[in-house]
Structures are given as structure tokens and as C-alpha cells.
Amino acid sequence: NAGVMQNPRHLVRRRGQEARLRCSPMKGHSHVYWYRQLPEEGLKFMVYLQKENIIDESGMPKERFSAEFPKEGPSILRIQQVVRGDSAAYFCASSDRGPNQPQHFGDGTRLSIL
Amino acid sequence: GQQLNQSPQSMFIQEGEDVSMNCTSSSIFNTWLWYKQDPGEGPVLLIALYKAGELTSNGRLTAQFGITRKDSFLNISASIPSDVGIYFCAGLTYSGGYQKVTFGTGTKLQVIP
Numbered sequence: 001n002a003g004v005m006q007n008p009r010h011l012v013r014r015r016g017q018e019a020r021l022r023c024s025p026m027k028g029h030s031h032v033y034w035y036r037q038l039p040e041e042g043l044k045f046m047v048y049l050q051k052e053n054i055i056d057e058s059g060m061p062k063e064r065f066s067a068e069f070p071k072e073g074p075s076i077l078r079i080q081q082v083v084r085g086d087s088a089a090y091f092c093a094s095s096d097r098g099p100n101q102p103q104h105f106g107d108g109t110r111l112s113i114l
Numbered sequence: 115g116q117q118l119n120q121s122p123q124s125m126f127i128q129e130g131e132d133v134s135m136n137c138t139s140s141s142i143f144n145t146w147l148w149y150k151q152d153p154g155e156g157p158v159l160l161i162a163l164y165k166a167g168e169l170t171s172n173g174r175l176t177a178q179f180g181i182t183r184k185d186s187f188l189n190i191s192a193s194i195p196s197d198v199g200i201y202f203c204a205g206l207t208y209s210g211g212y213q214k215v216t217f218g219t220g221t222k223l224q225v226i227p
Contacts, residue, residue, distance in 0.1 A: 004156075041220075042202065042217060042218070042219045042220045043202065043217045045217070048212070091156050091157070093156075095213070100213070101213065102147050102159050104159060105157045106156050107154075107156045108156050
């Protein structure tokens with residue numbers, strides 16, 4: 001997973017707090033994807049971003065969740081007023097532009113809500 | 115969103131045995147990818163397939179892009195304990211300048227030493 005950096009690796013929040021998850025894509029990659037994974041389950045697509053643009057947010061809950069990928073700096077997945085059901089592993093992946101470019105994943109952020 | 119049908123869901127095999135898993139879809143894909151996820155880590159890309167009928171190897175792993183472009187399989191020969199993990203397939207399409215990825219439901223592999 002060298003290249004895609006996610007932090008923090010583990011994040012603990014109390015109900016009602018905000019969670020901010022960061023993702024720095026591989027060098028040269030301009031496309032970022034966020035996924036959510038529950039234990040023993042597959043990857044659920046949340047949002048696809050290009051620099052300063054949201055391309056597809058069809059998998060992201062309409063409330064409390066937002067994502068950005070600014071011109072400078074990492075991509076941020078933000079969860080406001082967290083609830084217990086938000087506990088999961090959140091993975092970021094990045095790819096180069098153009099067709100048929102494989103996604104490369106980070107090691108994820110494990111979010112626990114107390 | 116849509117997910118690919120991946121089978122089997124899980125398998126227990128003896129060390130040294132060969133393993134086969136596959137993904138099927140009702141949709142056509144331009145590219146097939148296979149990933150492995152170890153516990154507590156992110157998925158790692160194993161093999162990428164770009165043409166219908168393509169057969170590609172990576173060490174003990176061999177994967178094929180189905181002729182119909184709607185399926186792919188992954189074989190692991192002579193399994194070893196470190197093959198344990200969850201294997202995901204993914205299909206890519208590209209339209210309007212952006213790509214869309216659909217992931218399989220995963221195959222959990224356990225290897226008995």
C-alpha cells in the first residue's frame with residue numbers, strides 16, 4: 001500500500017463529535033475514492049473526487065457526511081455529529097487520470113464511536 | 115451500488131492445494147482487477163487484466179479476463195499460509211472522462227497448515 005497515506009489509523013470519537021479522516025493520494029494521482037467497510041463485509045463505495053470536484057457521491061449519506069479534495073492538501077472525509085453506526089473502517093484509494101487506471105488503497109482509518 | 119457476484123464466499127483449504135475463485139456480472143467491463151486484503155490493512159492490487167481473453171500470471175497467481183467481458187477468475191497454485199485473507203475482484207468501466215469501479219463481495223480464504 002506504499003503511496004496512499006491515510007491518517008489517523010485509528011480514531012475514537014464520542015457520539016455527537018466530528019470525525020475528520022485524511023487521505024493523501026499516490027504521487028501524481030488526481031482521482032480519489034472513499035470506501036467504507038464493516039467487519040467481515042465488502043467495500044462500499046462512498047464518493048469519488050477529482051481535484052476541487054466531486055464526480056460521484058452516490059454512495060455517501062446525504063446528511064452529516066461530506067468530502068473534499070482541495071487544490072492543495074489531502075482529501076478529507078468529514079463526519080459530523082457521529083453516531084454509533086458510523087463505526088467502521090474507512091478506506092481511501094487513488095488512481096491516475098484516464099481509462100482503466102487501477103485504484104491503489106491506503107491502510108484505512110478505523111473509526112470507533114463511544 | 116451494484117456489486118459483482120463473487121464465489122465462493124469463503125473456503126478452507128489444505129496448504130499446498132490449488133484455489134480457484136471467480137466473479138460474474140450482468141454488465142460488461144473494460145478492465146478486471148484482483149485485490150487481496152490482509153486483516154487490518156487495505157486491499158493490495160494483485161493482478162490487472164485489460165483485454166477479453168487475457169491470461170496473466172503473478173507468481174503463483176493466475177487470472178483471466180472472460181471472453182464475454184462479464185467474468186473473471188483467479189487461481190492460486192500450491193497455497194501457503196500467507197495466502198490467508200480476503201480476495202476481491204473489481205470491474206472498471208469508463209465513460210464521460212471518468213471511471214466507475216464495481217467491487218465483488220469478496221472470497222475469504224483460510225489455509226490449514
